Amino acid sequence: MAMENKQTENKADIKEALMNLLHSSSSGGNQFVTFNIATEEYGINIKSVQEITGFRHLTYLPNAPKYVKGILNLRGNIIPVMDPRIKFGMDEITYDKTSVIIIVETSGKNVGIIVDNIKDVLTIDAKNIEETPQVSSRSSRSSRSSNVDSQFIEGIGKVGEKFVIILNISKIFNKEDLAKIA
Amino acid sequence: MTKSASDFQERLKRIFFEEAQDLINNLDQHLIILDRESDQNKIATVIDEIFNIVHSLKASTGSVGFIKLSQFLHSLESFLVDIRKRRIAISQEVVTILFDTSYLVKDGINFVTGTDSDIDDEEYIKVADLMKNIPKETGTGTGTGTSDSRTLLSIVPTPTEIPSSEMPSTEMPSTEMPPLKVQDTEELKKSTTDNNNNKGPKHWQIIMILTSDLLKSGTDPLMYFNEMSEFGELVNVSCNIEAVPSLEKFIFDELYLSWEIILKSNRPLTDIQNIFLFIEDKSEIKINDVSSRYNDTGVEKLLADKRLGDILIERGNINAEDVEIVAKKQERLGEMLVKENVAVKEEVEKAVDDQMASKKHASTTIRVDITKLDELVNLIGELVITSSQLKNLIQKVDSKDLRRALLSKCEESARITSNLQDRVMNARMVPIDTIFSQFYRIVRDISMKQEKNIRLVITGQETELDKNIVEKINNPLKHLVRNCADHGIEKPSVREENGKNREAMVHLKAYHLEGNIFIEVSDDGKGMDKDAIYKKAIELGLIKKDEHIDDDSLYELIFMPGFSTAKEITDISGRGVGMDIVKKAITDLHGEIKIFTQKNKGTRFVIRLPLTLAIIEGLLFRVGKQILALPLISVDEIFKPKKEQINTLEERGEFVNVSGKVCSLIRIHHLLDIEGAITDPLEAKILNVLVNGKKYSLLVDDIIGQQQVVLKSLEQNYEKVNGVSGTTILGNGDVGIIIDPTEVVSMFREKELFVRI
Known part of the structure; x- marks a missing residue:
């Protein structure tokens, strides 16, 4: 129980730090919000992150692809929310208190993605980001990108001893790709 | 050009466009008044207003560098000056030309702001020639009669025109009457210029667009200026730098500049033309006599919004001390006018009020994105x-x-x-006037073309509705008005035979009622031909032969696609855009349209629209755990079905018997794939919707109630979802889905078809 408290506190700290970063104009192009999906740590460029909110009730959207889990109201704006797990072909989970929705901006639209939890805000220099090997088929994945189709990956960032998979947001929400998977 | 510079250009253009749009609307409205007004004094005021609008337009087009358009406006302005000075009498012809110019200017603005890609230079030239060719009466002098307040004013202008807020000695508010002010200074100057027109120097406007490779031949453009100045005084020279490219595209020996020169000279036109003799064929040189725009000191009259006193001082006609002395004695212009029996007190007071109101209006309006x-x-x-x-x-x-x-x-x-x-x-909200006023022109054109005598009556033009609706209702209304004037109204001779007034009437009316906007388009024409509609309906297979149909339902049929009983297709209407488009546009706005028609009496279309698109009256209901909403307007009835009402027809699906009529049962939960919904119709509720005149029964779990819902776009961050017209935010902050009944019905039909195959 105590540990859980600490965890949520920690999460709140990160969130606050994050919001500060989001609001400061000086945040450079090499900062990444990192989070977990299953066992892997992923990162999104902080520039595209609009907001982070705890998981909440979503309204089911009829006739939408399966990975679109529903829509939510963010201060009067309607935001579609998707689950990258489904997109990446992983097993679905039931969302819990630590689940987080990251609102990102991609090609002029605001979209939410559900992740297991928020980890950190990391600065990763470009020289420490390794480009993904160009593999088109899903069977020959990059060893580090675990079960994620490499086309969604922008690169692998190295921070100390750990690796962060940097996601290409626009690819994930690209409609043409959606057709293939759906 | 750098990005920010082009952004700036774009912004400038947009501001200009919006401004111009307002000015043109204003212009059209005044033209309409001009068309109908017969009171000479009112006409004079309207002409002044029109003149001011055209002048502002010219100024702003000039300032953003749209030289050609501003030139056209300029000739329009000169034309107006002639009208104002009564050198040209206002006739039908003149009004038509003015209407044409307003349309051309509109096109021109659309062109320069890039909203229109094609423009016909010929049109401009044609209209400009028309303006030139209107015969002018020679010289107005002072013989226009003493009833004309303007001539009287010119007799006593000096003391009345010096009121000034800058003169602390008087407690005079600076709110004099601008139309009068402009008139009398105008008049005063005219008397001087008119005399000068014959013998004195003339003012020539020279537009000099030299060939771009002029510099290559070693010619210095300055030489033309030198030559011109030998012939007289260069009153004004303005250089157009619009064509100068960005630095990387700049070619050093290319001439990018063009000029407009006002030359005051005693020399005849041919002399001035000779200056450009050698470059004429390669360059574009235009020389116009613009003397009427200038007074003898070269001050452009049009800009003479200065106080008369100042002008007189400037010209050296009087000195400042004299003005001061007179100013101390001065009275308000209005009071003076009353005293001199020139104007009736009430009229002056009203004019002052109007002036105040317009000033107040101007200063309190801002543009908001x-x-x-x-x-x-x-x-x-x-x-x-x-x-x-x-x-x-x-x-x-x-x-x-x-x-x-x-x-x-x-x-x-x-x-x-x-x-x-x-x-x-x-x-x-904006007043519907912005679209209503265009109909004068449309009806006028049709009347002339078809030799009909149609009077358009507009009431309730001040009725306000949502800006988005105004934009979207424009085309359907245009269609209806055209239909009325084109098909509905008979020729005067036919009307006479039928014992009607030769003059037909088309009435456009807008009003608020019970939280809705109503727009009516009616005519007193021949009405709809019931038999023709009936025949056509059978022909199209919409009804069976000998099938009985009540009148209302019959007239409804004209909203079906492909339905037109017009025997001849005119170039005004009947070109394939049918009433079905009108109906669809109105339905999309959550509105409805009804027809009332009577043979030989006329036809009336009544359109009902919501006040705004942002809020609709919705009916909230539940399917499974989902809260959904429907626009209340499409809901016909709600009930709990009885066992005997539900029927399943082999291979034809489920039906609900609603008071003798059989409606298809649509299982919303199936169609939208919603889990956990009640599947037994006897436990659920039936919600009947009307789509294209047919009833459909939706199966829903429960009805929550009626509520105003604020529409939220789903497309803003997502995409269009079939069957869904939008979303709304419910009382608890959750999102509710708003169902589009028309789409749901077509989804249902497709699915049904699929199953049957």
């Missing part, structure tokens, strides 16, 4: 939700007194919020 208002609406919506949550929390407060106090404050803030919401919604 509609997205800013939308953001406000969003935030207010959030405020509403938060305060309802707050209210729930207050219930948990232990102290009874505190709870009561908090609740009352909560109520208060809710009231303010709803007030705020109304105001913001109101800010999005």
Whole structure:
């Protein structure tokens, strides 16, 4: 129980730090919000992150692809929310208190993605980001990108001893790709 | 060009476009008045207004560098000057030309701002020639009669024109009457220029667009200026630098500049033309006599919005001390006019009031981007939700007194919020006049073309509705009005035979009623031909032969695609855009249209529209755990079905018998794939909707109730979803889906078809 408290506190700290970063104009192009999906740590460029909110009730959207889990109201704006797990072909989970929705901006639209939890805000220099090997088929994945189709990956960032998979947001929400998977 | 520079250009253009749009609307409205007005004094005021508008337009087109358009406006301005000075009498012909110019200017603005890609230079030249060719009466002098207030004014202008807020000695408000002011200074100057027109120097406007490779031949453009100045005085020289490219594209020996020169000279036109003799064929040189625009000191009259006193001092006609002395003795212009029996006191007072009102109006209006208002609406919506949550929390407060106090404050803030919401919604409203006024022109054109005598009557043009609706209702209305004038109205001779007035009437009417906007388009023409519609309906297979159909349903059929009984297709209407498009446009706006027609009496279309697109009256219902909404307007009835009402027909699906009529049963939960819904119709509720005149029964779990819902776009962050017209935010902050009944029905039909195959 105590540990859980600490965890949520920690999460709140990160969130606050994050919001500060989001609001400061000086945040450079090499900062990444990192989070977990299953066992892997992923990162999104902080520039595209609009907001982070705890998981909440979503309204089911009829006739939408399966990975679109529903829509939510963010201060009067309607935001579609998707689950990258489904997109990446992983097993679905039931969302819990630590689940987080990251609102990102991609090609002029605001979209939410559900992740297991928020980890950190990391600065990763470009020289420490390794480009993904160009593999088109899903069977020959990059060893580090675990079960994620490499086309969604922008690169692998190295921070100390750990690796962060940097996601290409626009690819994930690209409609043409959606057709293939759906 | 750098990005920011082009951004700036774009912004400038947009501002110009909006401004010009307003000016043109204003222009059209005045032209309409001009067309109908017969009172000479009122006409004079209207002409002044038109002149001012054209002048502002010219100024702003000039300032953003649209030289050609501003030249056209310039000739229009000169034309107006002639009208104003009564050198040209106002006739049907003149009004038509003015209407044409207004359309050309509109096109021109669309062209230069890039909203229109094609423009016909010929048209401009044609109209400009038309303006030139209107015969002018020679010289007005002072013989226009003493009843003309303008001539009288010119007799006593000096003391009345010096009022000034800058003169502390008088407590005179600076609100003199501008139309009068412009007139009398104008008149005064005219008397001097008119005399000069014959013998004195002339003012030539020289537009000099030299060939771009002039410099290559070693010619210095300065030489033309030198030659010109030998012939007289260069009153004004303005250089157009619009063609100068960015530095990387700049070619050093290319000439990018062009000039407009005002030359005051005694020399004849041929002399001036000779200056350009050698470059004439390669360059574009235009020389116009613009003497009427200038007074003898070279001050452009049009800009002479200065006070008369100042002008006179400038010209050296009087000196400042004299003015001061007179100014101390001066009275208000209005009072003077009354005293001199020139004007009736009431009229002057009214004019002053109007002037004040227009000044007040001008200073209190600002332009606001509609997205800013939308953001406000969003935030207010959030405020509403938060305060309802707050209210729930207050219930948990232990102290009874505190709870009561908090609740009352909560109520208060809710009231303010709803007030705020109304105001913001109101800010999005514009008067329907912006589209109504164009119909004068349309009806006028049709009357002339078809030799009909049609009077357009417009009432309720001040009725306000949502800007988005105004834009979208424009085309359907145009279609209806054209239909009325084209098909509905008979030729005068036919009307006479039928014992009607030769003059036909088309009536456009707008009004508010019970939270809706009603727009009526009616005519007193021949009415719809019931038999023709009946025949056509059978022909199209919409009804069976000998099938009985009541009149209302029969007339409804004209809204079906491909339905037209027009025997001949005119170039005005009947070109394939049918009434079905009109109906669809109105349905898309959550409105409806009804027809009332009577043979030989006329036809009336009544359109009902919501006040705004942002809020609709919705019916909330539940399917499974989902809360859905339908526009209330499409809901026909709600009931709990009885066993005998539900029928399943082999291979034809399920039906509900609603008072003798059989309606298809649509299982919403199937169609939208919603889990956990009630599947047994006897446990659920039936919600009947009307789509294209047919009833369909939707199966829903429960009805929640009627509520005003604020429409939210789903497309903004997502995409169009079939069967869904939008979303709304429910009282608890969750999102509710708004169902589009038309789409749901077509989805249902497709599915049904699929199953049957």
